[in-house]
Amino acid sequence: MNKDGLFLNETFDLAAKAKGYTSPNPLVGAVLVKHGKVIGRGYHKKAGQPHAEIEAIRNARRSLRGATLYVNLEPCCHWGKTPPCVEQVIASGIKKVVIATKDPNPKVSGRSVRRLRNAGIEVVVGIEREKAEKLNEVFFMNMRKHRPFVVAKAAQSLDGKIATARGQSKWITSDASRTYARTLRDTYDAVLVGINTVLKDNPTLNGIRKIPYKVVIDPRLRISLKAALVTKSSKKLIVFYRSRIDKKKKAQLEKKGARLFPFSDCKSIVKTLYREGITSVFIEGGSDTVGRFFDKKLVDKIYFFYAPKILGGKDALTSIGGKGVSKIGETIAIKDMDIERIGHDLLINGYPKYC
Amino acid sequence: MNKDGLFLNETFDLAAKAKGYTSPNPLVGAVLVKHGKVIGRGYHKKAGQPHAEIEAIRNARRSLRGATLYVNLEPCCHWGKTPPCVEQVIASGIKKVVIATKDPNPKVSGRSVRRLRNAGIEVVVGIEREKAEKLNEVFFMNMRKHRPFVVAKAAQSLDGKIATARGQSKWITSDASRTYARTLRDTYDAVLVGINTVLKDNPTLNGIRKIPYKVVIDPRLRISLKAALVTKSSKKLIVFYRSRIDKKKKAQLEKKGARLFPFSDCKSIVKTLYREGITSVFIEGGSDTVGRFFDKKLVDKIYFFYAPKILGGKDALTSIGGKGVSKIGETIAIKDMDIERIGHDLLINGYPKYC
Numbered sequence: 173m174n175k176d177g178l179f180l181n182e183t184f185d186l187a188a189k190a191k192g193y194t195s196p197n198p199l200v201g202a203v204l205v206k207h208g209k210v211i212g213r214g215y216h217k218k219a220g221q222p223h224a225e226i227e228a229i230r231n232a233r234r235s236l237r238g239a240t241l242y243v244n245l246e247p248c249c250h251w252g253k254t255p256p257c258v259e260q261v262i263a264s265g266i267k268k269v270v271i272a273t274k275d276p277n278p279k280v281s282g283r284s285v286r287r288l289r290n291a292g293i294e295v296v297v298g299i300e301r302e303k304a305e306k307l308n309e310v311f312f313m314n315m316r317k318h319r320p321f322v323v324a325k326a327a328q329s330l331d332g333k334i335a336t337a338r339g340q341s342k343w344i345t346s347d348a349s350r351t352y353a354r355t356l357r358d359t360y361d362a363v364l365v366g367i368n369t370v371l372k373d374n375p376t377l378n379g380i381r382k383i384p385y386k387v388v389i390d391p392r393l394r395i396s397l398k399a400a401l402v403t404k405s406s407k408k409l410i411v412f413y414r415s416r417i418d419k420k421k422k423a424q425l426e427k428k429g430a431r432l433f434p435f436s437d438c439k440s441i442v443k444t445l446y447r448e449g450i451t452s453v454f455i456e457g458g459s460d461t462v463g464r465f466f467d468k469k470l471v472d473k474i475y476f477f478y479a480p481k482i483l484g485g486k487d488a489l490t491s492i493g494g495k496g497v498s499k500i501g502e503t504i505a506i507k508d509m510d511i512e513r514i515g516h517d518l519l520i521n522g523y524p525k526y527c
Numbered sequence: 528m529n530k531d532g533l534f535l536n537e538t539f540d541l542a543a544k545a546k547g548y549t550s551p552n553p554l555v556g557a558v559l560v561k562h563g564k565v566i567g568r569g570y571h572k573k574a575g576q577p578h579a580e581i582e583a584i585r586n587a588r589r590s591l592r593g594a595t596l597y598v599n600l601e602p603c604c605h606w607g608k609t610p611p612c613v614e615q616v617i618a619s620g621i622k623k624v625v626i627a628t629k630d631p632n633p634k635v636s637g638r639s640v641r642r643l644r645n646a647g648i649e650v651v652v653g654i655e656r657e658k659a660e661k662l663n664e665v666f667f668m669n670m671r672k673h674r675p676f677v678v679a680k681a682a683q684s685l686d687g688k689i690a691t692a693r694g695q696s697k698w699i700t701s702d703a704s705r706t707y708a709r710t711l712r713d714t715y716d717a718v719l720v721g722i723n724t725v726l727k728d729n730p731t732l733n734g735i736r737k738i739p740y741k742v743v744i745d746p747r748l749r750i751s752l753k754a755a756l757v758t759k760s761s762k763k764l765i766v767f768y769r770s771r772i773d774k775k776k777k778a779q780l781e782k783k784g785a786r787l788f789p790f791s792d793c794k795s796i797v798k799t800l801y802r803e804g805i806t807s808v809f810i811e812g813g814s815d816t817v818g819r820f821f822d823k824k825l826v827d828k829i830y831f832f833y834a835p836k837i838l839g840g841k842d843a844l845t846s847i848g849g850k851g852v853s854k855i856g857e858t859i860a861i862k863d864m865d866i867e868r869i870g871h872d873l874l875i876n877g878y879p880k881y882c
Contacts (some may be wrong), residue, residue: 192834327543328873330861331847332687340855429559438856459841466839474837476685480861480877484821486814492686495803496840500695504686506835518866518875520685522835 173229179203179210179520180272180300184307186215186224187244192359192382192467193218195310195451198245198311199388202228204266206239223248225257229264244304246275246297249284258284261293268294276315310360310452313472318441321362321452322470324462325353326491328478332460334387337487348515349477351380353456356475358382360452364412366461367394376400377456384409385450389441389461393417393432397424406430412441416423440466466504469526474506478518502527534558534565534597535655537626538663541570541579542599547714547737548573550806553600553666557583559621561594578603580612584619592620601630601652613639616648623649627659631670665715665807668827674797675683676807677825678715679817680708681846682832689814692842694727703870704832706735708811711830713737715807717765717800721816722749728848730848732811738763740805744796748772748787752779761785765803767796768854793823818849822857824881829861833873857882 173181181204186201193217194200202224204212211234214227223246229236247257247269256378269288274281274297288295304314308319328334328346335341343350357363357379363411367390369375377386385402391414395402401409407429413422414435422432433444445453455462455471475507476491495501506522528535542558549555549571557579559567565587569582577585580602585592602612602624616624624643629636629652642652656819660667665676682700683689690696698705712718713736724730732741741756746769750757756764762784768777769790777787788799800808810817810826820826831846852858861877868874 328687329827329858331633331681331845332683332685333845333851336853336855337851338853340853342855344855344858361695372539377693463839463841466837475684480864482821482847482859482861482879483852484818484847484849484859485849486818486845488845488851490686490688490841490843490845490851492837492839493841494839496688496692497838498691498693498695498844499692500699503684503699504837506837509835509871511868513866516864524837 175208176242176270176299178298179205180244180270180304182210183224183242183244183272184300184303185309186213188269189215190217190254193468195219195361196449198308198312200224200245203226203242204232204236204239205242206234206236220253223254223257226254226260229260235265235501239266240268240270241266242270244279244307246271246273246284248275248280249287249393250280258287261288262291262418266293267508268296270296270299272299273297273301276381289358297423309473314446314451319446320450321472322442322455322465323356323453323475324455324465324471324475325351325475325477326462327479328484328491329481330399330478331482331484332491333483333485333488334457336483337485339489342487344481344483345477345479346515346517349479349517349519352514353475353477354378354380357384357454361385361450362387362453362456364389364455364461366458369456369458369461370395370399370401374400376404384454385410387441387450387453388412389485391415391437393421394423398422402430410445410450412444420493438465438470442470459489459491459493459511461491463496464490465497466524467494469477471524473523474478474521476520477514478520480516531564531597532623534560535625535659537565537568538579538597538599538627538654539658541568542662544570545572548866550574550716551669551804553663555579555600557597558597559583559587559591559594561589561591562599564592571770573857575608578609578612580616581609584615590620593622593721594620595625596621597625599627599662601626601628601633602639603630604642605635605833616643617646621648623651625654627654628652628656631667639648663765664828665669669801669806674801675716675805677797677810677820678711678807678828678830679810679820679826680711680830681830682708682834684836684838685833686837686839687846688838688840688843689812689842690730691838691844692840694844696844699832699836699838700832701870701872704773704834704872704874706829707869707874708832709733709735712739712809714852715809716805717742719744719808719810719816722746724811724813724816725750725754725756729755733760733761739809742796742800742805742808744790746756746856748769748776750780751778756761757783757785763823765800765805767799771787793820793825797825814846814848816842818847818851821847821879822849826841826879828839828878829876832869833875835871
């Protein structure tokens with residue numbers, strides 16, 4: 173890897189520090205280099221707070237005249253909650269900007285690059301692009317498809333089961349895996365489950381450091397007002413119902429700060445969630461709920477935990493239910509599969525590609 | 528690892544050369560060492576042929592007086608198809624014998640060690656014992672439980688499915704995985720499937736280098752006389768039927784050299800197979816067949832292949848069917864789990880431990 177690659181990788185590390193906290197903004201890190209030495213670093217900590225480039229400029233220990241700015245994502249050129257970064261970069265005396273990837277939004281992509289070049293700044297784009305896109309996979313999905321990035325979790329036995337035929341499921345995976353899964357909740361905006369999971373386990377669905385939004389698919393509004401999701405964090409609760417529901421219960425939930433929406437299928441759910449500002453969703457089950465999202469080709473990433481166990485049984489609950497594919501040729505391929513051991517368990521992550 | 532360990536590891540490598548060919552005998556390798564140098568090597572190639580110790584003695588390039596014999600399994604002291612090894616070891620002038628593990632048969636275990644010691648030979652036992660037992664896991668199971676070593680294979684998706692809801696299953700795993708699975712057939716005495724697999728796929732169930740015995744569980748004797756298993760290797764065919772079968776078909780199959788036996792459950796099947804000289808069985812499905820062996824706690828080892836794919840679907844076929852465990856506390860644990868990548872696929876092997 174050349175010098176540019178190394179400095180860009182440092183921007184990735186800086187950007188990743190805020191993972192789970194910048195929504196709806198992307199993760200951005202910036203490094204300022206002069207005479208081969210880093211003279212300033214910055215990253216975007218939270219929506220509304222300064223962008224990474226500005227943080228790096230403010231933190232710079234020396235004059236920026238003649239410096240190079242490294243940044244994982246094309247700087248912005250529009251007024252948002254903060255002023256456009258490009259103008260401040262131009263004003264600072266920086267002479268070169270190295271960008272890993274352009275803005276994914278086709279309407280603005282390349283615009284800042286042009287603005288910088290017109291101001292006489294040398295711009296290099298596209299080094300470490302793949303890594304940069306993966307770092308901001310949530311943001312890229314948001315910009316390209318105008319919907320949340322959808323992640324499916326499953327905690328299963330080696331034969332793909334998440335509960336015995338009698339419905340027992342506590343616990344298949346280890347403490348270590350379950351803690352790891354809770355850290356994943358920290359990195360996404362919302363955790364989503366079907367109503368059966370709520371009725372059966374009464375979960376809080378919180379992360380380790382964060383209280384994410386909790387989304388419940390509850391066609392007949394069966395959720396109890398005494399459910400932990402209502403009593404502990406009703407302002408973070410989003411419920412999808414279908415029809416003929418108890419209007420009084422709906423009003424009671426809304427009074428507590430919960431948001432309720434009708435839905436027709438998974439597509440309408442992700443559409444509504446995105447409109448409500450949810451940029452990423454972590455689906456934790458059950459079998460049928462996650463299966464329906466696969467059926468609609470809506471799952472973008474998987475985290476499958478495997479315990480070194482066999483449950484067996486034709487009537488045991490499969491990890492991914494729903495309709496499923498009918499032909500082998502329609503199988504959902506998992507790309508860039510990565511495997512790690514979590515104690516005695518296995519964790520596989522990867523990216524579904526649909527036919 | 529000390530010198531003894533290193534020489535014993537060489538006996539393991541020698542022994543493993545005959546994997547799949549020594550049945551019903553164990554895998555045995557022997558190394559003769561004098562003044563720190565190997566002066567002879569041997570391994571047991573096939574039942575009826577010389578034992579490893581004798582091979583090594585015959586191959587020795589120098590006088591054996593004062594030499595040390597390394598061997599992975601306690602030498603025999605009984606007349607079988609060949610004369611007892613201990614007497615030849617004693618007669619050879621060997622002064623020390625290093626044995627990784629005693630004979631697993633409780634009736635003879637330690638007897639040769641005593642005989643050697645009584646003859647004034649120094650004997651060391653138990654170095655690298657675990658590895659030695661794993662090398663001969665088939666033989667140890669045979670001796671300890673008087674039944675074949677039972678291995679279950681499954682080729683599944685990441686969500687534990689071996690066929691779509693419509694029954695399509697060709698192919699889930701890759702060419703490389705399927706070739707690997709065929710090499711596994713080479714290492715066991717028999718391949719076992721349920722009749723549905725025969726009717727659906729008409730497989731030959733052959734290995735790469737070997738034509739193993741083929742066992743079909745066929746309660747109503749539905750196998751066709753035109754099935755590949757009948758036309759291509761009927762003398763290697765063993766069929767288990769239950770009742771009310773076509774007696775004429777039975778006679779026809781027997782005339783072709785097939786063996787047919789009634790059975791009541793999986794336990795009676797393994798009992799009969801062992802009586803018929805089958806020391807190891809490789810179960811290749813389907814879902815229900817392998818599930819029933821798990822239900823009876825009869826599976827000793829698993830080879831689970833996973834393709835980087837998702838099939839989904841509550842009605843898709845699960846890899847391990849049968850009754851399954853009803854409580855999480857009864858879950859079958861997989862010990863010594865080992866993971867490797869076969870191309871893009873994953874292969875997990877391990878040893879079920881039952882409650």
